[in-house]
Every structure is written in C-alpha cells, then in structure tokens.
Amino acid sequence: MSNQILLWSMLVVPWLSLFFMNKEDLKRYMPVGVLAVATSVIIGDVGSSLGFWIVRETAYPLYHIMPFNIGLNLALTMWVFKFSYHQFWLYMITNAVLDLSFNFFLFQFILSSRGIFHLVNISPFQSFLITTTHALLLYGYQKWQEGIFMRSVSPASSQYLQPALAKPLPQDRAENGLKNENDE
Template structure:
C-alpha cells in the first residue's frame, strides 16, 4: 500500500462510517467533531512550529496538516461520544486506551512509513505526550457538555 493510499484512506474512510450513524446523532455530535478538528489543527501546527514533528506525505492542498486530523480524529470523536457521553469514566478509559494505541502503534508506523515524522523522540517517549493528549480529550468532553447545555443557567420566569 502506498503512502498516498494511506493518507487518503485516513481522510475518506472515517467519513463513510457516518452512513451507519443516525442523522440526529450526526447533528448532535458534529460540533464535537468540528471542535476536535480545530483544536487538533492548532496542536499539530504548534508541534510543527516547535519542531516536535513534521508531515512529509500528505494530500493536496494540505501541507503540514496530516489528513487524520480531518478524517480519523473528528469521526472517532463522534463515535466515542455516541457510545460514552454521559459516562465520563468510560469516555476517559476509552480515550486513554485509544491514545495509547495511537501513540505507541500508529504514530511509530506512520513514522516508519515516512508520513508523519517525530523530530523530538524524547517528547514521544515522555509523559508530556500523555499530558497533552489527556488535556485535549478533557477539553473535548467539556466542550461536548457545553454544547449539550450542561453549563447553562436555568432561566427564571418573570411573570
């Protein structure tokens, strides 16, 4: 399999999985997916700027942004929210397990393929990658709660 097939698959295949999700669920969780895309774009861009990593294979017109930021990550967030929202500890455990898989298996595989290169291996091996990832997933969960109106004040009727 060529690297181009891999990066295109990371973009397109996850979106196709939405055919198996109800329209109401897509509408409900799409803000979480968009928030995940925006925050991951910021994280990847900061990492490129700090020379922690770089993208060497991507799809046109993306340059430094690897395609899983717009495919795998937002759609995975939608599916995870679909099955875990309202049960924070389940969400947290699932995110830790998937993050560990991503950090320890998928990232090294992308690195060996020459797609997404870690320039600072110490960051990947250290605890900071987990601190960053856990903080990010906590922000996504809080955003999902905010979108769901969990932080809204009850309105008092003035009649």
C-alpha cells in the first residue's frame, strides 16, 4: 500500500464513520471535534517549528498538516465523547489507551517506518503527555459548551412565554369566543 493511500484513508474513512452517529450527537460533539482539529494542527505546527518531529510526507495537496489531524482525530474525539462524556475517568482511560497506541504504535512504528513522520527531539512518552493535556483541554471545553446550552434552554423560567407573533390578536380572540384581558 502506498503512503498516499494510507494518508488519504486516515483522512476519509473516519469521516465516513460519522454517518453512524445520530444527528443530535453530531450537533452536540462537532464543536469539540472542530476544536480538536484546530488545536492539533497548531500543536503539530509548533512541534515542527521546535523540531520535535518531522513531517516528511502528507496527503497531497496538504503541506504540513497531517491527515490524521483532520480525519482520524476529529472522528475519534467525537466517538470518545459520545461514549464516555460525563464519566471523567472513563474518558481519561479511553484517551490514555488511544494516545498510548498512537504515540507508541502509529507514530513510532507505522508512520516512522514508512518515512512519513518521525519523532526527533521528543520521546513518545513526552508526546503522550502533550496529547493527554490536549484531552484535558477538550474535556474542559465540552463541559463549558454544555453549560452554555443548559443555561440557554431553561424551560422552567419561560414555560408560558410566547413570541408576540404567536399570540392571537384581540379581534381573533373575540371571533374564537375567547375573552380579552380587558373584558373582565
């Protein structure tokens, strides 16, 4: 298998898995997935600039962005949140297992042996610490995001409120046999 097929499969196949996630979960976890992509791209760029790793090949036409960040990282982040959110320790254990497998297996053996990606001035364990910190940041963001939506959808305070356009006009109320507020 060529490197381009491997890289493009790491980009496209995870996105296809999102067709199996229901619509509500997609809407709920897409913001944290997008944040995971954005921060992973920044971490990857900073790591390349500091000489922590070298990206020798990416999926054409991407230049220094690993397809892993755009495809696999986004989809896995959303699936991990779907199955382990609200259970912090399960989330952290799941992320630790995935991060260990990526840092010690995918990065160190598969991508390195193919000449795609090399860790240079950083050990796989140090890379694991970076990805664990990244996972904590994403969990904190999702907690914050959930708090915003929970406050804005408070049905107890606005149970009987209606938009002005939904209220019947006084002449409509009289035609339907309803009393106006002034008729008492």
